[in-house]
Amino acid sequence: MMPKTKPAYLWAWPLGLALLAALPWILPPYQLRLVTEATIFSLYAVSYNLLLGYAGLLSFGHAMFFGVGAFAAAVVINSMEGVPLFLALAMATALTTLAGLVVGLLLLRVKGTPFALLTLAFNALFYAIAVKWHTVTGGDDGLTVFPSVVNFGLLSLDPGKGPDMYYLTVLVIGLAVAFCCYFTRTAMGQSVLLIRENEERMRFLGYNTNVARLMLFIITGALAGLAGSFYAIFNSFVSLDAISIEMTTKVLLMTFIGGTASFAGPIVGAFFYTYVQDFLSDLTDNWPLIMGTLFILMVLFAPGGLSGLVKSLAARLPGAKDKGSDRDD
Amino acid sequence: MSEIAVFFLHGLAYAGLLFLVSSGLTLVFGMMNVLNFAHASFYMLGAYFALSLLHITGNFWLALIISPLLLMALGMVIERFLLRKVHVLGHVHELLLTFGIAYILHEGVKWIWGTSPQAMAVTGILADTVSLMGITYPVYRLFIFAVSVILGLLMALVLFKTRIGITVRAAVDDSAMVGALGINVPRLFMGVFAVGAALSGLAGVTAGPLLSVFPGMAESILIDAFVVIVVGGMGSLGGAVLASFIIGQLQSFGVILFPEFSLALIYMLMALVLVVKPEGLFGEKQ
Numbered sequence: 001m002m003p004k005t006k007p008a009y010l011w012a013w014p015l016g017l018a019l020l021a022a023l024p025w026i027l028p029p030y031q032l033r034l035v036t037e038a039t040i041f042s043l044y045a046v047s048y049n050l051l052l053g054y055a056g057l058l059s060f061g062h063a064m065f066f067g068v069g070a071f072a073a074a075v076v077i078n079s080m081e082g083v084p085l086f087l088a089l090a091m092a093t094a095l096t097t098l099a100g101l102v103v104g105l106l107l108l109r110v111k112g113t114p115f116a117l118l119t120l121a122f123n124a125l126f127y128a129i130a131v132k133w134h135t136v137t138g139g140d141d142g143l144t145v146f147p148s149v150v151n152f153g154l155l156s157l158d159p160g161k162g163p164d165m166y167y168l169t170v171l172v173i174g175l176a177v178a179f180c181c182y183f184t185r186t187a188m189g190q191s192v193l194l195i196r197e198n199e200e201r202m203r204f205l206g207y208n209t210n211v212a213r214l215m216l217f218i219i220t221g222a223l224a225g226l227a228g229s230f231y232a233i234f235n236s237f238v239s240l241d242a243i244s245i246e247m248t249t250k251v252l253l254m255t256f257i258g259g260t261a262s263f264a265g266p267i268v269g270a271f272f273y274t275y276v277q278d279f280l281s282d283l284t285d286n287w288p289l290i291m292g293t294l295f296i297l298m299v300l301f302a303p304g305g306l307s308g309l310v311k312s313l314a315a316r317l318p319g320a321k322d323k324g325s326d327r328d329d
Numbered sequence: 330m331s332e333i334a335v336f337f338l339h340g341l342a343y344a345g346l347l348f349l350v351s352s353g354l355t356l357v358f359g360m361m362n363v364l365n366f367a368h369a370s371f372y373m374l375g376a377y378f379a380l381s382l383l384h385i386t387g388n389f390w391l392a393l394i395i396s397p398l399l400l401m402a403l404g405m406v407i408e409r410f411l412l413r414k415v416h417v418l419g420h421v422h423e424l425l426l427t428f429g430i431a432y433i434l435h436e437g438v439k440w441i442w443g444t445s446p447q448a449m450a451v452t453g454i455l456a457d458t459v460s461l462m463g464i465t466y467p468v469y470r471l472f473i474f475a476v477s478v479i480l481g482l483l484m485a486l487v488l489f490k491t492r493i494g495i496t497v498r499a500a501v502d503d504s505a506m507v508g509a510l511g512i513n514v515p516r517l518f519m520g521v522f523a524v525g526a527a528l529s530g531l532a533g534v535t536a537g538p539l540l541s542v543f544p545g546m547a548e549s550i551l552i553d554a555f556v557v558i559v560v561g562g563m564g565s566l567g568g569a570v571l572a573s574f575i576i577g578q579l580q581s582f583g584v585i586l587f588p589e590f591s592l593a594l595i596y597m598l599m600a601l602v603l604v605v606k607p608e609g610l611f612g613e614k615q
Contacts, residue, residue, distance in 0.1 A: 058421050060366075060428065106600060109607050113364045114563065116424055117555050120366075121599070124552045128592050245548065249432055256425060286440050292433040299426045300411065303418055 020170055024163035036166045038274035040230045043173045045254040045266030046180050047223035053260035054184060055216050056196035061119030062224055062251050064103070064126035067243020069096045069225025070232040074143040075136060077233075085150045085159065089172070089229050096225025100218035108214055123245055130243045142239035145232050159233050169230060176226055181263055183219070192216050224251075253295050259305025268306050331464045336581045338461075342470035342539070344577025345477030349532035350550055351557040351569045352484065353525020359501035359564025361518050362420070363412065366427040369551035370434040371400050371526045375533025376542045377442055380449055389451050389538075396534045397527040404526025408519045431547065439544050446543035455538075473535045480528065481570065488566070497521060501564055553580070556595055560602045562612025571610060 024032055044066055051057045072092035077083060107118050130137045137143065150157045150168065157164040183189045195202045195209045202209055232238040241247060250273070258269020273291070280287035302309050354368045375396050382392035407430065415422040450456075457468045488494035500507045500517055508514040533546075540546065557576055561568025576595060583591030602609060 052421070056421070058424055106603060109603055112420065113358070113362065113424065114559065114607075117364055117559065118599075118603075121552055121555050121559075121596070124548070125592070125596050132589060249428075252425070252428065286436065288436040289433060289440060292429055292436055296411070296426065296429045296433065299422055299429060300414055303422060 024166055029162050032162050032166055034274055034278055036162075036169050036234060038271045039169050039173050040227050040234060041251075041254060041270040041274060042267045043176050043180075043230075044224055044227040044251050045258065045270045046177050046263070047220045047227065048251045048255050049260055049263075049266040050180060050183070050192075050216065050220045050223075052255060053262075053265070054189070054196070055192045055213065057213070057217070058116045059119040060116055060245075060248055060252070061103075061121075061123035061126075062220075063243055063245065063247035064123045065096050065100060065221035065224040066228035066231070066247055066251070067126060067130065068099045069093065069228030070238045070242040071130065071137050071143070071228075072096065072225070073229035074145045074232045074238045077145050077147050078143065082148050085147050085168075085233070088147065089226065092229045093222050093226050096228075097218055097222045099225075100221030101214075104214045104217040104221070108210065108217060120245070120248075123243075123248055127240065127243050127245065130240055137240070140240065142237055143232075145236050145238060147233050160236065165234060169234070173227070173230060176223055177267070180223065184263060188212065188215070253291060257295060257298055257305055259307030259309075261304050262307045262311075265305055265307040272306060331462075334462065334464055335466065336585060337578070338466060338470060338474075340578035340581030341574075342473045342577075343580055344573045345474045346532045346536050346550070347553055347557055347577055348477050348481060348569060348573035349535075350529050351554040351561075351573060352481070352566060353521075353528045354554055355558045355561070355564055355566065355569045356497070356501065357518075357522055357525050358558065360497070360504055360521055361416075363423050363427070365522075365525075366424065366551070367407070367430040367434060368427075368525065368529055369547040369554060370431045371404065371529040372533035372536070372550055373438060373544070373547035374403070374434060375400055375530025376449070376537040376546065377438055377533075378530070379534040379537055380442070380447060380542050383449060389455070393531070393534050397531040400530030401523045401527035404523035405519055407526075408522040412522070413515065413519075431551075435544060435547060442542075442544075444544055446541045448541050449537035451538045469538060473539065476531070476535055480531070484566070493517075553595070556599050559599055559609055562609025565609065565611035568609055568611030 023035065027035065044062070048059070048062050051059050051062070069092050072095040073088055076088040076091050077085075080088070103122055107115060107122065110118065131139060134140075147159045150159070157168050159165050159168060184193075191202065191207055191212055195207070195212060199209050228242060231242060254269040254273045255266045256269070257272060258267065259265030277287060277291070280290055284290075298305060304311065350369060350372050354365060357368075358364050378396040378399050379389075379392040382395055383389060386392070411426060411430070412423065415426050451469060455469050455472055458465045459468055459471070460466075461471075486494075488498060496507065496512055496517060500512075500514060504514050504518075507517075532550075536546070536550075553576060557569055557572040560575065561570075561572030575598070579594050579598065580591065583594045587594065606612075
């Protein structure tokens with residue numbers, strides 16, 4: 001688990017929050033957009049890592065939930081004139097939860113490699129449905145989304161404006177990521193970890209491991225859906241790209257490059273991926289090739305990802321104490 | 330009546346392709362418990378190599394022979410220098426690696442050959458049609474089916490009548506035991522992996538003239554091949570034969586009977602198998 005915050009670091013919290021609040025004044029609009037996008041992908045990657053890093057479930061279909069969330073938010077906002085943004089988000093998340101339940105009930109009948117295979121197959125199915133069902137999803141044309149202004153009484157935020165969207169994202173996505181972090185410390189989150197380590201023993205202790213796994217699958221799906229909804233609102237547009245296997249590959253690369261062994265790893269990965277993509281796509285159209293090569297090199301030589309590299313470097317620094325004792329699981 | 334015959338023959342041709350792709354996939358999975366996500370990329374590469382060879386030599390038969398050989402070499406390299414390295418790290422890493430390889434090959438193909446579909450033309454007898462039980466039918470589809478039947482029989486002959494075949498089948502059952510008996514399992518695995526890659530590449534070459542050559546071809550057959558090994562049972566060659574046949578026919582007849590939902594039929598079959606017999610028709614219980 002994450003090491004407990006030491007009292008000496010308490011001053012960092014207000015400072016960090018102040019920095020987050022001040023960012024729109026510090027950064028130029030384009031940079032702010034990148035931060036917002038990376039934040040959205042952070043939730044997507046963190047939810048994915050709850051499956052992969054914590055439960056040991058390797059899914060190749062996370063984009064089906066991301067996409068369902070994105071399309072559901074777009075459809076709700078477009079079809080219900082002036083619907084409050086948070087209601088639309090709640091409805092989209094509810095729909096993703098339902099999708100997670102149906103898919104999870106079917107897929108979790110198998111484990112390990114067959115599970116990985118089936119998640120990919122179902123992602124392909126969801127994509128095919130999105131292509132065919134163009135009356136709802138817009139097919140190849142996609143959907144444009146114009147959400148209404150969020151009113152907090154004194155303060156009102158317009159998702160169409162860069163800084164306002166940034167604040168909304170940091171607020172909601174930040175809370176969702178915090179929820180994930182909290183979840184890993186709850187009894188339920190811990191039991192998922194233990195099921196990965198020794199399922200038979202957990203069963204013997206009286207846990208219904210199938211239900212725990214299904215719950216986790218649904219929760220992570222819903223969180224990915226929330227990230228997807230934000231992605232649609234952020235771009236004011238949603239296309240088939242959101243539900244494609246490329247989107248699954250994206251979360252896989254982010255999570256793995258960042259590192260699956262710690263909670264912060266996927267967040268690091270999401271920011272790294274977003275910035276490197278931004279940098280490389282200016283230089284060459286073949287940036288996915290570079291990203292893919294980096295991924296393979298990571299799998300071969302640095303299975304702990306970036307956060308694993310940082311940790312092993314930190315452990316080698318002179319004066320580093322109790323190396324390895326804070327290894328996350 | 331004749332229409333049904335035509336669609337049945339169409340289904341057979343596709344079943345042949347599916348079998349060539351999924352047989353290697355299922356054998357590799359049976360032996361080392363590695364599901365190779367890059368397997369369909371070998372199929373795609375086979376088609377692209379053949380396309381370039383056809384441009385250079387102008388001879389389809391030459392492409393049909395050389396392209397699978399190139400893939401066999403590539404398969405060996407990938408197994409020896411990449412897959413074997415991550416084997417110690419466990420399952421998840423193996424899957425991630427093959428997924429990463431598939432991603433790179435997909436992007437690499439787009440880089441080298443471009444994204445637009447390219448036609449591959451065959452000439453001579455293969456471009457002809459024949460009269461069969463009162464219907465005119467293109468020779469090429471029959472050729473695909475014939476190739477897969479011949480290779481299937483060859484594979485059966487090797488697997489069931491030779492010493493190597495016995496070793497491979499034993500390794501599919503229990504590779505640790507085979508290793509304990511003094512057989513070099515890693516080398517055997519490399520061989521099976523490479524032959525699987527070659528078969529997949531051969532399927533790609535034969536698919537080229539029929540379906541044209543495009544970067545998405547790997548993804549579309551990968552999903553179908555996955556359905557084949559789920560329905561047939563992972564690691565079962567007999568299951569791959571039967572499931573390829575069923576899915577080939579479902580694809581073919583699905584398109585005329587339910588044009589909007591032909592894909593759903595295949596998933597419904599898979600869901601049905603998962604609910605009734607999760608290990609697949611010919612699979613062993615986990």
